């Protein structure tokens with residue numbers, strides 16, 4: 001079937017319409033392409049298809065600096081110019097605010113500010129994750145393919161920080177060698193690099209139990225000059241793996257990064273934005289949205305290891321910060337110690353159940369993809385906060401939650417700024433300023 005792609009979805013695919021107007025999600029199709037596509041799934045309201053041949057390539061197609069574009073899962077939009085990616089991300093947010101948030105086109109036009117981004121569409125990632133695979137009795141590590149069951153052997157990744165570009169090959173080589181002589185039961189391997197502090201951490205995720213610590217530490221230390229090698233031990237059912245502990249195999253046992261003026265120390269399981277430079281744009285936008293004053297109180301919900309807590313604490317009189325994940329709570333306490341900040345109450349627990357008793361003037365929320373529970377919106381509405389900064393990694397749940405705030409009648413969105421933290425992918429962060437309605 002001949003199709004012309006007219007939209008990039010919030011996903012890896014392009015979207016086309018048949019002559020009858022039916023939507024077709026086209027894997028491998030980029031906006032502006034005319035393609036010959038094969039239907040793989042013909043549903044009642046939409047179909048799925050894969051590109052068999054690009055008949056007329058989009059003018060926005062570019063040659064990406066990687067031979068694995070289209071195969072590797074890391075860069076689903078890697079064949080598209082960065083300008084076109086930015087435009088598609090703005091359009092995705094606009095569309096979510098209209099379709100899901102039920103804001104009128106005029107309201108959306110008023111809310112939306114241009115997408116912010118850094119000058120680095122490649123080499124921005126401070127973290128890569130490698131997946132293990134055993135094929136024909138041979139063990140190796142590689143990148144997750146676009147097909148989730150596929151693991152692609154790579155020597156380098158153009159998204160990864162060039163300071164430690166060689167670490168990928170060194171780590172895959174060393175662990176491949178070790179894994180062929182004995183089963184390390186590796187679940188995944190994380191590599192975190194900071195060009196600012198020089199830190200390089202290798203994190204080996206394994207189940208609890210016996211582990212050849214000394215041998216792994218020696219082989220990895222010979223292969224790569226890491227500042228930290230850790231083992232993250234997980235337990236429980238595969239789908240709901242929980243972290244049972246982290247043990248240092250060599251070096252510092254944690255990773256360091258400088259973000260804005262702050263020096264952060266992070267344990268391997270803790271969340272940290274993978275694009276440090278672009279995360280600084282998020283911090284600037286949150287501070288712009290809240291404009292915190294020295295006599296004011298702040299709340300930081302879903303605070304992680306403190307990306308927004310520390311800058312907020314420097315500007316406010318007092319901050320309550322809530323985070324449910326134990327390692328991140330410990331990291332935040334340590335980061336506050338390093339920064340000599342004593343005006344933060346760190347609360348470990350669920351953002352709803354442990355919602356701070358202290359009232360607040362300003363509030364930042366940065367929830368996971370699922371967005372805010374209705375109870376969280378009610379609790380936020382019950383504070384006397386004058387402004388809320390909502391940091392979101394999912395336009396759909398963001399749009400849903402903004403509508404809920406508007407329906408509650410307590411806060412209304414003033415502006416929404418998309419931020420491109422993840423070039424070459426469809427993912428997009430957004431910061432929204434909400435103010436008292």
Ligand SMILES: C[S@@+](CC[C@H](N)C(=O)[O-])C[C@H]1O[C@@H](n2cnc3c(N)ncnc32)[C@H](O)[C@@H]1O
Nearest residue numbers: 271302303304307323324325350351366367368
């Ligand atoms: C998107 S991350 C943001 C972290 C932090 N603001 C940052 O920028 O580094 C979301 C955080 O929310 C935490 N989290 C997830 N569910 C939570 C809940 N129900 N209550 C509190 N924190 C939660 C996660 O552990 C994670 O650290």
